Amino acid sequence: MKELEIPILITYGTKDWNAQYNDLFYVESINLGMKNVTFKPYIDLEHNFFPVNEKLEPNHEIYNWENVGKDWLKWIKSN
Numbered sequence: 001m002k003e004l005e006i007p008i009l010i011t012y013g014t015k016d017w018n019a020q021y022n023d024l025f026y027v028e029s030i031n032l033g034m035k036n037v038t039f040k041p042y043i044d045l046e047h048n049f050f051p052v053n054e055k056l057e058p059n060h061e062i063y064n065w066e067n068v069g070k071d072w073l074k075w076i077k078s079n
Contacts (some may be wrong), residue, residue, distance in 0.1 A: 001037075002029075007079040008037045011068060013045035015052045038079075040071060 001008065012022045022039070029037045042049055042064065049068050050058035 001034055002034055007034060009072065009079075010037065010041065011040040011042065011071065013042045013047055013049050015056060016047040018047075030070050038075060040067070040075070045078055 002016070005014070010022060012019055016022075019041070022041070026039045029039075037038050044051055045064060046052050046056070046058050049064035050060055050065075051062050
């Protein structure tokens, strides 16, 4: 990815099991000077952007995909 020159958006829920790798990639992209990458973490949401309780069980009654889609569209229009 570091050879790509196009704008890149990475969105993720911070309670996703793999979120730690996105956080690491964020730090590495800064170290590599990758100015074309934008990170948008969604705090306390899991992989499908549902909030989770203390047992990491998702609450499927709170739907966040519409908000995530709006953020994607906003980013696309600005890039």
